[in-house]
Amino acid sequence: MSASRILQVLRKDLRLGPRSPIFLFAVILPFVMTFVVQVAFSGLLEPAPRLGIVDRGGSQLTADAQQLPGIAVDVVGSEATLRQKVEANALDAGLVLEPGFDAALRAGQRPALPFYIGGESLASNRVILAVTTLDLVRAVEGKPEPANVVIDDLGAETLPLSARLVPLIVMYALIMAGVFLTAFAVVDEREKRTLDALLVTPVRLSEVLLAKAIMGFVIAVAMALVTLALNGALDASPVGLLLSVAVAALVSTAIGLVFATGARNVQMLFALTKGTGFLILGPVIFYLFPDWPQWVAKIFPTYWIIDPIYRLAIQGDALADVWWELLIALVIAGALGAVVVTLARRMQGKLAVE
């Protein structure tokens, strides 16, 4: 096997690759998935209360409201806009603070407080916003607090849905770049018979496959990291995360090579990817439903590539906590490598008689 020949094929693929629609898909998909999954689905199942404020006098209440955890505060320019947004369900509720509101409140004058509730807002959100607003008003009033509140947190905290969706998006990035891009690069060359042309040069099939795998691996690593960054999950344990992503990309690329050497044409590759999609994506479903028996997820081979990433990026674990999972992933990569060698030999034979 010659490193220079592999490099030459790789250089050709990197130069021509961006012309392929699949390449574009692999690059664009993490952005689209992040938007669709995080913005649409997360908001659909866990809608946080949204409060609009028209502040005509620079009230302290507005500043306090903006510090509240779990409540989205939108400072609106006019009462008409506020009413429009509340009615259109762009906000759950809105309040209008007239000039001198704080002073009137502190003077005990009971100033007026228009409070608009959206007809489509959830009843629970209405209660939360109404009670919270009253508390904000009392804080501005400045009287001593009538009770000391002691919070007793019971049970383990469940991660928000937005965090539990990250493995799904990362896995998609790995599949598109590591699996599909790698496999497509080989199958497309085979279908268009440019692979035959390549193989009449001194380049061997194993070198072509390795070059394609390197391209898929590099793009899979890059897109997985981009996806984590887009989802704000790249801060924790950078070295461990890079290592875990590299191992995940390695396994994904190995799956891609299995598909590449097993599929006769693009249609078959498409069917293979769709058909095995459940097996590949299976474990990420379990992060969405923490009540399900989590041991089932461990049956799926791809669990061992996505769990280290999840634990490092989302749960804040250290590399020392996940090294054994990475080891299992490397064993899986080795097993897939053996399958690739067998299938590549078969492919070589078929190419010779085609």
Added chain:
Amino acid sequence: MTRPVSRPAIVWAIVRKDAREYSRDRLWLVLTTVGLVMFVALFWLLPSSVDETIRVGVYPADLADSLKGLGASGAEGGQGLEVVSFASPEALRAAVAGEGGADGGASGGDVAAGLAFPADFTARAARDETSDVTVYVGGNVPAEVRGAMESAVREIAAVTAAAAAGEDPASAVPVRQRTAVLGPDLAGRQVTPQERMRPLLAYFVLVMESLVLASLIAVEIQRRTVIALMATPARVSDILTAKVLLGTALAFSQAVILLALTRSFGAGWSLLLAGTLLGAVIATGTALLSGSAGKDFIGTLFLGMALLIPLAIPAVTALLPGATATWIKVLPTWGVIEVMVGVTSYGKSWPELWAPLGLAAVWCAVILVSGLAVLRRKVGTL
């Protein structure tokens, strides 16, 4: 001697040929079937109701009314808050911790949060003494609910102190709050996640069928079987008509199956069918465009997706709360999605939805004519 053949008979023969070809393509047949089953399953897996109530426990029982009063201030009839009284702080804590069989709960079951006031809280409030109040919260309680529970404790304390001092509790509130509900009040009958997802699922089905037709057209062009067809009495217009009829029939029938299996047909069934038919024609027009332009399987798929992804935006925004931006209303599929949402989620009728339906019909004509023109040109160049 040749028997003259009518144009409809020729078109019908081409439709039957294409349908046979479709049924032989295992890839698309499997994907269409699996997709339909998956979309229906996903619909039924989504929540069919909206939980608008926060269940809160309170000790001692005599403070439950104060908490209920706060709930009523937020939503009419106190729908947003269910208050459960407990006989002891221990029972309350156990209920919040999810430890089954907690004694002392007035109506049992788990509660998201619990407010444990001291037993002599009212007496202390009357003496203007500050009390320590414990708020128990479960692990999966979101930050805004925790904050609201803290606020509720302080509000109850203030109102109780005012009542103990002989003041009107209403006048203890330091503002004159004027509350108004804007728009139709849907508290207690919110649009469920299932209903929000329905238009997107219907769109996915239309997309799938659009890709199938695009693939059939692309194959016909690549293999040049369309030239063989032209050697028969069939004209280009017959071929185009057949493609449109088959594509629309496939997309429409699949979407209707999905809508039927998701129990979408109610009072506005005719309106829903009209909207779905327009959606099917738009999908067919898109397929004609991508099928004519794609050079191979992946090229056709990519072109199809590139056209269909922007068209999915109205269906995705139907998932999100808030008004639709003007630029989204200009997209060809907005009218179709608006009709689906209007009929299935809000029970709207023909007079209320004629505008989006009309807009969808205009777009239908534009896309279909464009698709036909591109395909006609492509066939002409072969």
